[in-house]
Amino acid sequence: MRRQTAALILALSAASAAPPTAEAHHSFAMYDQTRTVTLKGAIKTFLWSNPHVVIWLEGAPITGGAPSVWTIELTSPGNLTRIGWSRTSLKPGDAVEMQILPLRDGQQGGAFKAAKLLATGQVLEANWVQQSQTGAHP
């Protein structure tokens, strides 16, 4: 039961991230929930905008591959602000290792899962659904 809940939360986290498409408010279903890809590279652009924040990362999977631009989307600025993000959480040029749930179709995009800023070791996560689930009150 706990595993089911964890899986649902993971799926919803992906949903909140939305896929890298031109459209807002997507389901999570185009992401491969069973796989995590770790990318290493540098932030090209961090678009802090409704309804979904977008990261363009110039890099490649740590398992190998030619560098290219990856499109990674997250939830809305409001939901990210509530878990401690800001529009300056990432900056162009920041070197990162980033975990994403990749698109099923193999395109270079995915849903944000976590990122480590290599300069500081700071880890950013975006699991706002789990937080809403706890009903964390002050």
Place this chain on the structure above:
Amino acid sequence: MTLRRPLIALCLSLWTTAGFASEPGQAVNPAPTPKDWAAIAALPDWSGVWVPDVVDQFRKVNTNAPPWNSKAAQEASALTAAEQAGHPKGLFVDCLPDGLPALMLIAHNPLEFVFSPGRVLVLGESDGDRQRRIYTDGRGHPADPDPTFYGHSIGHWEGDTLVVDTVGVLPETYVAVSESVGVANNGDLHVVERLHLTAPDTLTDDLTITAPHELTAPWKTSRIFYRHRERQYEIGEGVCLQGKFAESVDSHGDAVFIPLQYAADGSPLPPKP
């Protein structure tokens, strides 16, 4: 020229006085009295920001699905299959508002309630500064309301429960169970909500959704929202269309929005500096 201006002013004056401002019987909203404001203070405290329990939204759908009619069931089933196959149809991909009842059923962003004499405002964010206006001044529904995304809502208090009755919703709004599974209500939608605290920081919305063209019976379901008082939880601006643009500077040195460009697979391309 000098003659024309007084003539225009005279015409406007006649048009205003004869046609609109002093029309007998036209309803007006009286200025609130100190007693009206005092009545607000006696209402339950719904201040703060109310975050939807998103996991519970899915739990409720899995245990109490809408009573779709056969046509709607087929559509919902096809959408579910597409979602499970990894090719979901996005119901809200056009940046139009969620509308009712989807906002209360499946939204991922929080709500805020503002009590004022004669009305309750429900504010939100993300897909375009969500805004519901619930009249609590005793009025009824218009005989033929202009259809809107959130409809025409009237409310009254039964103890600490706000009872909201909504009609006049656009037929295109979805009876949605997720962001990719839902069926247009197709008209004559009627939503009754009973909003009340079920714990000091838990708000429950008990909904009865009547959609006679899609449901075989009224769908009774509920949704849960948790209160947060931290300032970082406050509702922010949510202009959905902004996501289709990047910020740039034009040839005059003026700040401008430029449309994002997209790759063949639909992925947005990074904006050019």
